[in-house]
Amino acid sequence: MNIMNKLISLVYGRTPIEHSNITSIFTKYGMYQAKVYKDAHQEYLALMSQNFFDLKTPIVYIHSDSYTCGHLASSQLDLALKMISKEHGLLIYYSNEGRKIDTLLQDINARKLQTKTDVMHKTDIKSKIKVYKKEYYTLSFILKDLNLSKIQLVSNDINAIESAVQLGINITKQVPTISYGYGRK
DSSP: OOOHHHHHHHTTTEEEEEEOOEEEEEETTTEEEEEEETTTTTTEEEEEOGGGGGOOOOOEEEEEGGGGOOOHHHHHHHHHHHHHHHEEEEEEEEOOOSSHHHHHHHHTOOOOOOOOOOOEEEEEEEOOOSSSHHHHHHHHHHHHTOSSSSEEEOOOOHHHHHHHHTTEEEEEHHHHHHHHOTTTO
16 A cells, blocks of 8 residues: 555656636626636636635535536536525536536636636645545645635545545535525525
């Protein structure tokens, strides 16, 4: 197992993750702050409520199209965006099926409000996170980059949960999915 950890640190420890500045966007679900991350060929989008950095225990929903399919994926994503807008928190979106962040932004009718140039910063990872899949390493980087210490996690993915625990993030509540009744009056 020690050899595996050394190999992981060699492969993942030298890969820079690119990330943008935070920008404000307007979507069909309301106002959000957004930050984009790119690790090799994988893109990640962090959509945050406007007051995200003022929250003590934000809701964090991690959405990947690779674990859901078709209508289920889009309805979960719709519910997540409504939840983040109303209850405040963070949605981390990524796709392993070739869907780009630009496509998602088109689907939610996003318009950028700030005119600042999007600068992508490269950051070398120097973390002791022990995960065996690249996507969870990058998710850990995102959680660390956003300075989270306590969260309400909406995920049933044991690797995502373990990543948060390894970072010392206190998970005050954990539910597997967003209820389909959420947001209906």
